[in-house]
Amino acid sequence: MPRPIRYLKPPIVSSILDQKRPSTRANEAMHPKVMSEAEFASTRLKHAAYYSDNTALVLHMDVREGLTLLAECGVQVNCIVTSPPFYGQRDYQVDGQIGLESHPSEFISTLATVFDSARSVLADNGSLWVNIGDTYWSGKGEHRSGESKQSARRFGVRPQDKKGDGRWCIPKQLLLIPHRFAIEMQDRDWLVRNDNVWVKPNPIPDQVRDRCSISHEYVFHFVKERWYYFDKNAVGRSTESGTVLPPADTWEIAPVRGKAGLHKARFSEELVRIPILSTTPPRGVVLDPFAGSGTSLLFARKHGFRAIGIDAKQDYCDLMVQQLQKLAEEEYADQE
Numbered sequence: 001m002p003r004p005i006r007y008l009k010p011p012i013v014s015s016i017l018d019q020k021r022p023s024t025r026a027n028e029a030m031h032p033k034v035m036s037e038a039e040f041a042s043t044r045l046k047h048a049a050y051y052s053d054n055t056a057l058v059l060h061m062d063v064r065e066g067l068t069l070l071a072e073c074g075v076q077v078n079c080i081v082t083s084p085p086f087y088g089q090r091d092y093q094v095d096g097q098i099g100l101e102s103h104p105s106e107f108i109s110t111l112a113t114v115f116d117s118a119r120s121v122l123a124d125n126g127s128l129w130v131n132i133g134d135t136y137w138s139g140k141g142e143h144r145s146g147e148s149k150q151s152a153r154r155f156g157v158r159p160q161d162k163k164g165d166g167r168w169c170i171p172k173q174l175l176l177i178p179h180r181f182a183i184e185m186q187d188r189d190w191l192v193r194n195d196n197v198w199v200k201p202n203p204i205p206d207q208v209r210d211r212c213s214i215s216h217e218y219v220f221h222f223v224k225e226r227w228y229y230f231d232k233n234a235v236g237r238s239t240e241s242g243t244v245l246p247p248a249d250t251w252e253i254a255p256v257r258g259k260a261g262l263h264k265a266r267f268s269e270e271l272v273r274i275p276i277l278s279t280t281p282p283r284g285v286v287l288d289p290f291a292g293s294g295t296s297l298l299f300a301r302k303h304g305f306r307a308i309g310i311d312a313k314q315d316y317c318d319l320m321v322q323q324l325q326k327l328a329e330e331e332y333a334d335q336e
């Protein structure tokens with residue numbers, strides 16, 4: 001005789017009981033909390049910072065150390081927007097730099113682990129935006145041309161120039177880094193809301209004969225849960241009838257070309273416009289954990305938000321500080 005089916009009562013899990021009702025979550029997402037002035041300017045943060053004022057904080061340290069410090073200080077930001085180092089593109093010559101791991105899977109896992117620790121400093125109804133581009137495996141070994149620009153760009157043997165693993169790391173293979181990264185983030189419980197495509201008009205053409213030239217990168221929008229702050233009106237497209245449509249997920253933005261003395265992998269302020277304006281509430285806080293020259297911080301500050309930047313390279317922190325101070329002086333002069 002078949003055994004009768006016993007229906008077991010599901011165990012009562014306290015975290016389920018603790019969860020807020022969806023309507024409360026949705027309401028909180030529409031009116032997010034922002035950090036108080038006192039929390040933003042806590043003594044511990046000010047002491048650890050390379051630069052701080054009432055509206056901006058620059059941390060000169062490894063991203064993992066910076067995120068741990070922010071979490072320990074109870075920081076809650078509303079928007080994280082960043083462009084981490086791309087795989088095998090640059091040697092920033094700083095200890096612990098990310099981007100030169102010998103296998104792309106190691107790079108993806110390191111990056112996703114950084115964003116795991118960013119979770120605790122991001123408000124539950126906040127957003128994370130990550131700009132990331134792709135690269136090919138070349139397997140060609142060291143660059144042999146005497147052309148100085150080329151050899152500087154390839155700084156000796158980049159990881160993708162080494163002998164590959166014979167699987168994804170084989171010559172001519174597009175590594176699909178952005179896609180693999182986004183899937184890894186999904187596996188680590190992030191919700192992917194968009195894979196926005198940054199289309200670059202008039203890009204510098206790739207020197208190739210057997211494929212199309214790459215002219216785009218991605219800007220992924222991740223959230224922690226389904227209720228999050230998004231102000232469509234701040235970034236939407238108005239129709240003739242007066243309704244506001246959300247922005248499209250393809251953004252045509254001219255790349256910034258590096259100038260001597262400035263950061264070589266700077267992005268344009270236009271690239272952070274939709275991320276910052278749509279997902280930062282008034283007086284909210286924006287964090288860029290790989291801040292470089294501070295593009296995100298400057299855009300955030302110009303639009304009345306507070307901003308935190310982390311970078312491991314001192315020259316870039318100096319650049320950030322210079323630009324933030326210049327902006328503060330201009331604001332002060334305007335008030336006079």
Ligand SMILES: C[S@@+](CC[C@H](N)C(=O)[O-])C[C@H]1O[C@@H](n2cnc3c(N)ncnc32)[C@H](O)[C@@H]1O
Nearest residue numbers: 062063096097098265266267290292293295312
């Ligand atoms: C693509 S750039 C960011 C550029 C920036 N969006 C801008 O507009 O200037 C990446 C930055 O990550 C920094 N970086 C690399 N590894 C790091 C690490 N382990 N911790 C903190 N910063 C790191 C580099 O110094 C570099 O400035």
